Amino acid sequence: MTYAIGIDFGTASGRVLIVHIETGEVAGMRVVPYKSGTITSSLADKAIPHPFALQDAKDYMDVLRAGIPEAVKKAGIHPDQIVGLGVDFTSSTVVVADDQLTPLSEKEKFKTNPHAYVKLWKHHGASKEAADMFEVARMNKNRWLGNYGYNVSSEWMIPKVMELLNNAPEILKETAYIMEAGDWIVSTLIQENVRSNCARGFKTFWNEEDGFFYDYYEQLHPKLPSIIKEKLEGRLVKIGEKAGELSNEMSKTLGLPAGLPVAPAIIDAHSALLGVGSERKNQLTMVMGTSTCHLMLHDEQKQIPGISGSVKDAIIPGLFAYEAGQSAVGDLFAYAVKQAPNEYTEEASNRHISVHQLLEEKAAEKRAGETGLVALDWHNGNRSVLSDSDLSGLLLGLTLHTKIEDIYRAYMEATAFGTKMIMRSYEDWGMQIDEVFACGGLPQKNALLMQIYADILNKPIHISASDYAPAIGAAILGTVAGGGHRTMEEAVQKMKQPFLKTVYPISENVKIYQSLFEIYHEMHDFHGFERINMMKRLHELAARD
Numbered sequence: 001m002t003y004a005i006g007i008d009f010g011t012a013s014g015r016v017l018i019v020h021i022e023t024g025e026v027a028g029m030r031v032v033p034y035k036s037g038t039i040t041s042s043l044a045d046k047a048i049p050h051p052f053a054l055q056d057a058k059d060y061m062d063v064l065r066a067g068i069p070e071a072v073k074k075a076g077i078h079p080d081q082i083v084g085l086g087v088d089f090t091s092s093t094v095v096v097a098d099d100q101l102t103p104l105s106e107k108e109k110f111k112t113n114p115h116a117y118v119k120l121w122k123h124h125g126a127s128k129e130a131a132d133m134f135e136v137a138r139m140n141k142n143r144w145l146g147n148y149g150y151n152v153s154s155e156w157m158i159p160k161v162m163e164l165l166n167n168a169p170e171i172l173k174e175t176a177y178i179m180e181a182g183d184w185i186v187s188t189l190i191q192e193n194v195r196s197n198c199a200r201g202f203k204t205f206w207n208e209e210d211g212f213f214y215d216y217y218e219q220l221h222p223k224l225p226s227i228i229k230e231k232l233e234g235r236l237v238k239i240g241e242k243a244g245e246l247s248n249e250m251s252k253t254l255g256l257p258a259g260l261p262v263a264p265a266i267i268d269a270h271s272a273l274l275g276v277g278s279e280r281k282n283q284l285t286m287v288m289g290t291s292t293c294h295l296m297l298h299d300e301q302k303q304i305p306g307i308s309g310s311v312k313d314a315i316i317p318g319l320f321a322y323e324a325g326q327s328a329v330g331d332l333f334a335y336a337v338k339q340a341p342n343e344y345t346e347e348a349s350n351r352h353i354s355v356h357q358l359l360e361e362k363a364a365e366k367r368a369g370e371t372g373l374v375a376l377d378w379h380n381g382n383r384s385v386l387s388d389s390d391l392s393g394l395l396l397g398l399t400l401h402t403k404i405e406d407i408y409r410a411y412m413e414a415t416a417f418g419t420k421m422i423m424r425s426y427e428d429w430g431m432q433i434d435e436v437f438a439c440g441g442l443p444q445k446n447a448l449l450m451q452i453y454a455d456i457l458n459k460p461i462h463i464s465a466s467d468y469a470p471a472i473g474a475a476i477l478g479t480v481a482g483g484g485h486r487t488m489e490e491a492v493q494k495m496k497q498p499f500l501k502t503v504y505p506i507s508e509n510v511k512i513y514q515s516l517f518e519i520y521h522e523m524h525d526f527h528g529f530e531r532i533n534m535m536k537r538l539h540e541l542a543a544r545d
């Protein structure tokens with residue numbers, strides 16, 4: 001058996017890869033876009049509230065049903081040659097399901113109820129709940145939040161559970177399981193309610209020693225502890241183990257052997273670390289797509305303010321995985337693309353290139369600093385280092401001569417400045433960064449972007465040759481679950497993807513960007529003033545205890 005299946009569920013599509021377990025070569029692949037995409041305005045003409053970002057779980061099943069048989073066919077292999085299957089998923093992407101694992105959105109009476117649908121990581125309907133949770137922790141000297149950057153994000157699972165409790169009791173009543181979408185897929189494949197330690201550790205305030213923080217939940221809502229017990233529990237499976245075996249029913253649907261070993265789900269960005277082979281400390285990996293996640297590994301746990309968190313064994317057994325992030329990166333560039341004038345869209349269409357590519361080309365004609373613009377990239381809030389989804393973006397320096405490509409460039413620079421803030425936080429807390437890796441959909445699509453990042457971070461950046469590092473990581477987990485390699489380390493060494501190239505900083509640009517970063521920093525501190533002060537106070541308080 002020489003192949004593994006890795007399935008990466010992103011924000012806009014799912015990607016199924018068939019990967020050779022000795023060489024990491026991708027033998028077959030199928031990308032399946034989600035039919036309903038991200039639902040933000042209405043369900044069957046019924047308007048939904050503004051900050052909602054929903055998906056239909058049916059689209060995930062289509063990725064399996066359409067993607068797996070086609071990827072296997074493209075690879076030209078027999079299903080018996082497959083050793084195991086792994087899944088990675090965006091997170092916290094939350095499914096509510098009945099006791100048969102059927103999502104409640106499939107029930108006729110809930111067809112237009114937004115709370116019955118999948119709540120995507122970027123769903124901001126739980127902002128109030130996240131703020132309330134933060135306040136309760138603050139009143140308790142911040143006791144539970146140290147390993148989560150001293151913050152609560154509305155992107156996480158528990159605020160979303162609280163949102164259901166406050167706004168959708170009718171849904172909660174019929175919900176047997178509240179699940180990470182990754183766990184839901186794996187549970188559906190093996191027909192058993194299982195939960196992976198990766199998303200559970202990062203998104204639900206859980207750790208292996210203490211379990212869930214029930215004393216915290218009690219203070220949030222009297223009903224919350226029992227809801228967590230009833231609907232979030234399930235057999236725990238750790239990264240590097242086997243979750244179970246493909247059920248007979250799913251084997252028929254997917255054309256795969258019954259009993260095929262299935263790995264526990266891993267968060268998409270975390271999986272990418274395995275795919276690029278960044279499995280040691282002192283390496284920073286940027287997974288750049290709709291959003292960016294900044295991952296590191298370390299042998300100690302440090303309570304770094306403003307990051308998304310740190311969890312033991314979440315990526316490589318024995319090491320703490322650290323995550324920080326920016327909640328709008330590709331999305332921010334898409335926002336600029338939408339504002340491009342007709343003449344630009346026509347030019348792009350005549351030349352058979354995307355508007356992104358056209359804007360990149362035009363932006364590359366300007367030198368560093370030439371646009372006179374500095375932007376703050378908080379159009380979808382700030383994930384790190386302030387963790388406040390209500391913060392908004394800024395654009396400074398507009399004139400009547402400013403063109404859309406200037407703004408596009410300013411946004412690229414702003415996201416790189418945001419990454420520099422994150423890098424500084426890691427370094428300030430003794431997490432030395434010797435190497436920077438970039439993967440995800442963006443690095444290969446936009447060469448200017450990566451040069452800007454190298455110049456602003458003032459570090460060489462190794463770019464993965466694969467756009468699909470998370471799916472490779474998932475295939476690595478599938479291989480290990482199926483016994484194709486004995487250890488994670490062995491599987492990573494055999495299956496990791498090569499680098500396409502390394503982009504080096506240009507010293508002239510580095511100097512210019514150092515002064516622009518000072519302006520970005522001032523904008524950051526000015527616009528994030530209240531949040532920064534609150535975090536400083538919390539941190540002092542925690543340090544005194």
Ligand SMILES: Nc1ncnc2c1ncn2[C@@H]1O[C@H](COP(=O)(O)OP(=O)(O)O)[C@@H](O)[C@H]1O
Binds near residue numbers: 013288329331356442
């Ligand atoms: N040439 C480009 N330059 C910059 N951003 C791009 C380009 N083409 C697409 N994008 C952005 O890439 C994002 C999708 O990234 P990708 O990694 O493919 O998906 P996901 O984040 O769902 O895993 C979208 O937000 C889109 O706006």
Ligand SMILES: O=C(CO)[C@@H](O)[C@@H](O)COP(=O)(O)O
Binds near residue numbers: 292
């Ligand atoms: O938040 C996380 C990981 O914790 C990501 O799943 C989320 O940023 C979505 O990632 P994508 O940009 O869709 O790849």
